[in-house]
Amino acid sequence: MQRLFQSDALTALFGRSVGTLSTRSVLAVVVIGVLAFVVAGLLRPSAVSPTPSSPGATVGLQIGDVAPNFTLTTLEGKQVSLSQLRGKPVMLNFWYSTCPGCLVEIPGMQRFYLAQQAAGNDFVILGVDSVDDAQTAQQFAQQYGLTYSLALDNKQDVAEISQA
DSSP states (O other): OOOSOSSHHHHHHHOSSHHHHHHHHHHHHHHHHHHHHHHHHHHSOOOOOOOTTSTTOOBSSSTTSBOOOOEEEETTSOEEEGGGGTTSOEEEEEEOTTOHHHHHHHHHHHHHHHHHHHTTOOOEEEEEESSSOHHHHHHHHHHHTOOSEEEEOTTOHHHHHHTO
16 A cells, blocks of 8 residues: 555545545645634624614614614503614514414424523513414423413514514
8 A cells, every 4th residue: 555645644644545545635724714713703802782872873783783673562451662672682582373384493482482481691582473362472482391482473564574
């Protein structure tokens, strides 16, 4: 068998065969690329999020914009406005009870929400249902043991804002 490298260190690192060399080289390039991406993200100065009272703050749907305000009714009958939640990390989740993707993601979101609450983080998930009636949404919430806030958008006002 012919050695690819004269150095035992290089042979140990990259292997004795061309296939092993190729695999390990590609893996090394991927790892270096990921590390460069992470370092670049860590070194980039953090952007200050604009608040509605900030001069020049743009309300919109682009990165850095202030999200448009809306008010919906929760399953408990309370009014919730996005503006009430400003300053907190908020995850909006658009869902409905028979959505295949929702059935997959919602249990994980519930676990994440509980972990955030247990860690003392002031994290909010607002599940926005624009399809189901209150009874169907409530049954779904009970079946899946959801403890984060769920609201109805039966007129699809918020759904339309998010697609604008």
